[in-house]
Amino acid sequence: MEDGVDHLAFERSKAQFDVDEMKIVWAGSRQEFELSDRISRLVASDPAFRKDDRITLDRKELFKNTLRKAAYAWKRITELRLNEQEAYKLRSFVDQPAFTDLHWGMFVPAIQGQGTEEQQQKWLPLAYKMQIIGCYAQTELGHGSNVQGLETTATFDPKTDEFIIHSPTLTSSKWWPGGLGKISTHGVVYARLIIDGQDHGVHGFIVQLRSLDDHYPLPGITIGDIGMKFGNGAYNTMDNGLLRFDHVRIPRNQMLMRVSQVTREGKFVHSDVPRQLVYGTMVNVRQKIVSDASVALSRAVCIATRYSAVRRQFGSHNGGLETQVIDYKTQQARLFPLLASAYAFRFAGEWLKWLYRDVTERLQANDFSTLPEAHACTAGLKSLTTTATADAIEECRKLCGGHGYLCSSGLPELFAVYVPACTYEGDNTVLLLQVARHLMKTISQLGSGRKPVGTTAYMGRLDQLTQYHSDVKKAEDWLKPNVVLEAFEARAARMSVACAQNLSKFANPEEGFQELLADLAEAAVAHCQLIVVSKFIEKLQQDIPGKGVRQQLEVLCSIYALSLLHKHLGDFLSTGCINPKQGSLASEQLRYLYSQVRPNAIALVDAFNYTDHYLGSILGRYDGNVYPKLYEEAWKDPLNDSVVPDGFKEYVQPMLKQQLRNARL
Amino acid sequence: MEDGVDHLAFERSKAQFDVDEMKIVWAGSRQEFELSDRISRLVASDPAFRKDDRITLDRKELFKNTLRKAAYAWKRITELRLNEQEAYKLRSFVDQPAFTDLHWGMFVPAIQGQGTEEQQQKWLPLAYKMQIIGCYAQTELGHGSNVQGLETTATFDPKTDEFIIHSPTLTSSKWWPGGLGKISTHGVVYARLIIDGQDHGVHGFIVQLRSLDDHYPLPGITIGDIGMKFGNGAYNTMDNGLLRFDHVRIPRNQMLMRVSQVTREGKFVHSDVPRQLVYGTMVNVRQKIVSDASVALSRAVCIATRYSAVRRQFGSHNGGLETQVIDYKTQQARLFPLLASAYAFRFAGEWLKWLYRDVTERLQANDFSTLPEAHACTAGLKSLTTTATADAIEECRKLCGGHGYLCSSGLPELFAVYVPACTYEGDNTVLLLQVARHLMKTISQLGSGRKPVGTTAYMGRLDQLTQYHSDVKKAEDWLKPNVVLEAFEARAARMSVACAQNLSKFANPEEGFQELLADLAEAAVAHCQLIVVSKFIEKLQQDIPGKGVRQQLEVLCSIYALSLLHKHLGDFLSTGCINPKQGSLASEQLRYLYSQVRPNAIALVDAFNYTDHYLGSILGRYDGNVYPKLYEEAWKDPLNDSVVPDGFKEYVQPMLKQQLRNARL
């Protein structure tokens, strides 16, 4: 293999569709495509953003490197006068977790969402110019999922018109906030509001944490970094921090007062702004997470797909080339459903963006009717897509055999940096149970004539769905969108109904709920999978230009749905939605679909339009020139600086010479 | 929480069985228990073996640290005159991958297994005293799974009575061998034997790689480290290496000649030692891998179980304590099957040890009849247990919420260091397909009256198993070992039979096999799960002393089997082995079994008898004193050395002061 040659050219020539048009479908619009394309090249071509050195830096060097990149990125953003969207893209293509993520992604939105007009006017300009840097300090050493159980207190002192922020116990130490450990000057700190001995629950407070002069923590404040996390570079570029308060005073007007206020007299009052507004922010944050899932997943799939076409193993006849491992049906059965999932999550994310806009408009018009459903649905999709993506990245790594275990494959770091998405912004199991609660509520309200809306609308057809039996007779029947959709609706509906029936056997509903948690979580998964399948199908009902593009998406949609059906066959069979014969027809159809994807596989991952810089993987190189580059890269390891390694003389030599007895070890 | 207090004492007091007796069951025998107990304490109490500093060392420091520990371990082993078994234990409790693993685990066994008497007499004494250090150099940059496709050549030169070892292409570079990169003086190198232009396939050769004087690679030899791997410390303590030969000459008698020889005249001859002997070695290596799987899995489960009892979240009434997360049924449904799997794999490993002894004895008596079955069975169990263990470690990490993502939880490193077990010693998918081939062969030979042996014996009852319908009527019926066993046998048999029937539809059997790979792999999984279930059941038929011990194991055995049944419900239903009602009775029984494990959970993980040193996890501490120790540990991170981090002045200060324009970044 030589440099400058496209070793995957033959694979690319096999594509049966217009890749450039698919790039636009993937990006969401031509404008989005051009934006991403431009900014990703900008980052990739700037040596200041190189990241291949990240792996061998120690914690301090790594962190310093984050600070440099963040400052440099900000410099470029201002120099180039990038708008908000462009700046966001640039930060994401820099591809290194940094305190700025929390500043822009959590601190600013918290003030926007929960601050009064006045508070916004005071704090946002400072934040926008990065004259202050903020973090989001909610989680404590002892309290994560249970936000209502936080222990930090904010006690109103009417004498001075201040709140006293305090950490009464060790477990009340703030723990995890990104950017807090070493950088943030301010934080939105969540604490129990105490007035006159009465507890008014958890609220957000803007607290200055460090001096703007010497960057030391302010009096009464203890801050540190919580230490190393999973992986090599990965999230260790981030200063997740700990924080303790010893009776720290802040002015009353630093409580975020959009929804509730504390008056000068110490009265706790609710504004007419509804509490539900807060849900709007959660919908927004989680919608971003779903779209990030499709990005992380597609990166992993791109690497594994390209390498599977480069890698050859077995099957050589008369000394000819061996078989490309992508041609093995096991490799296809493991890989192609992940490729399909990447597209599926992409469209689910796109739809969630619409949902967020819809919810926001309704909120402004005081229409809260869709909010519970929207909230449950984003919670569920966050859980579903992040769990699937984390598992998929690791599967992609395994699909690359031994070489996937090298950092130069990019996959270990992608995994390590991605997995916390299963935990932050709501532990995925806890979220599924929220979805399940919503489903049970929806069912219980059916009797009272309340019509289920949005993604739960199918529950309105329970009578029909509980009667349903699939009428699939031959494998191709499984290609019909309605056939698939109905099977997924019936399965989800029946699993929820079964839970509801079992719940009704308990005298105490909450006890019943606790007893049946595991079943409820499974019903929630079925519901969420239905959403993704249905949004993929809806996408296909839109106008999709470009030669062969729609056909490819149809194949991927079928693969997504049928591979799920195969994986959860037990659900479909035990609820009687399909029979065993129909299940095996689905597998048969799936095999055929894999063979249809095969010639298009490389082009389908090219459509993600990732630069080699962003992919950060030798196995996933665009040109497929894997082996020479792996070899080249190996020599860069610090261990190869010297022929005889440090420590050999002291430790190994004496062993070989049988002189250990006298050695000082 | 305070030091010196056992915060899990109450949990321990709830145990309904004799933990000390369970420790002996887990260890395999009292003698094994005492050995492990003694050696693990020896390692834990010696500060030279501390490992909590590992996370923040850079590659060179980390590697030097490996060399020191390996030398120190060897010093202690000789000083204390430890026998082979003790030395092995000591190395494993040191818990840091090192070149010595390959020396003892692959290099020495290769010579023992493939070397002639003469070769053994020459090389083994040197290796036993570590006067030479060896590696196992098989894999190449371009060839892993397909060993027969290796490209390195060993060409016989009759003039000088030597072999010329050569790397003809870049892809023929040896790549991955542990210990090779920086340390090994010798290697067993696999290469194609070429005599007089004729290719006699792949054989092993003992090749000296480095000078015993100055440790430099010998002339014609290029060696390097292949670079960083997954995780932080993890496998980066190991010098996996690359190796190229430029016409390197070795004496003829350094080809491992137990099975085939090259004579002085250049004649290639087979000895009367059967080729199958090599399989014996593979059975042995893979049996160790299965037993290591139970160790890795049990470590993760121990951490997640203890922390789940410490961690409280939600459910506080009137400001009282919150609910221990181990009491949530979702937590139980995720965790307890993993606990059961740890025990299941333990007993499977124990049985494989017996199988290896049995095979060895038979081989010595020239009985090869059980070898194919034993080989398939160890391949399958290697694949099954390592895949399950890798997934389970990550699940345990997620079960710990955010704190599981900290290195101080021990779980990230445990995962990163464990996962390659899914790839080395046979890629798990490739191994499953070997099992499938064996199953298809077994079925095809049934007609000719060949009686299936060992773990495939149930195939002899195909008539009965294809008629089978479970007669479970109530949930408790699922507690009967025979009921479970038959369901697993029927499912496995029918999946294999279905594959065989589909295969028979193809004119070209190999084409059919390739087309049906994915189904075949699933049939192989079903077969392997049956083996583990049946070995667990067999274990329970032995005499098991100790109050309540057998009862606990019965519960775990049922959980192992029924949770698999639940997970693979589609298999059981689609093959008609059970009906939906019976499937839901199994789930019901499972819920009940979880509640039976709950009070015993902590004691069941105590029975693994791991020291805090070996666990290496703050979340998994024996005393449950999690929060103060997490807090303490955080401060040790290098980032906490200074209040204001390195880089702040250069990069962040100018940002805050709006002076970036002039900054040099």
Ligand SMILES: Cc1cc2nc3c(=O)[nH]c(=O)nc-3n(C[C@H](O)[C@H](O)[C@H](O)COP(=O)(O)OP(=O)(O)OC[C@H]3O[C@@H](n4cnc5c(N)ncnc54)[C@H](O)[C@@H]3O)c2cc1C
């Ligand atoms: C990389 C990273 C970055 C983060 N950044 C921030 C940040 O910037 N700011 C911030 O405030 N926080 C941050 N966090 C914290 C994060 O939000 C929490 O870790 C998360 O909310 C999960 O909570 P937990 O860790 O308490 O998990 P726990 O709630 O302790 O979960 C432990 C286990 O208990 C189970 N469980 C808990 N409750 C229930 C229930 N009711 N029913 C059933 N099962 C239950 C869970 O499923 C899980 O298996 C971050 C975390 C990580 C890992």
Ligand SMILES: Cc1cc2nc3c(=O)[nH]c(=O)nc-3n(C[C@H](O)[C@H](O)[C@H](O)COP(=O)(O)OP(=O)(O)OC[C@H]3O[C@@H](n4cnc5c(N)ncnc54)[C@H](O)[C@@H]3O)c2cc1C
């Ligand atoms: C940490 C570590 C330590 C190691 N130590 C050593 C060592 O000491 N000495 C040594 O010699 N080697 C060592 N190895 C190498 C190891 O043995 C190989 O990586 C392993 O054999 C897998 O081969 P591969 O990497 O070529 O995978 P590949 O065969 O390239 O696999 C890639 C993908 O192709 C699929 N595939 C391949 N063939 C088939 C097929 N016929 N049918 C269906 N699917 C197929 C696989 O399932 C996988 O998904 C080590 C590897 C690691 C990761």
Ligand SMILES: [Ca+2]
């Ligand atoms: Ca350093």
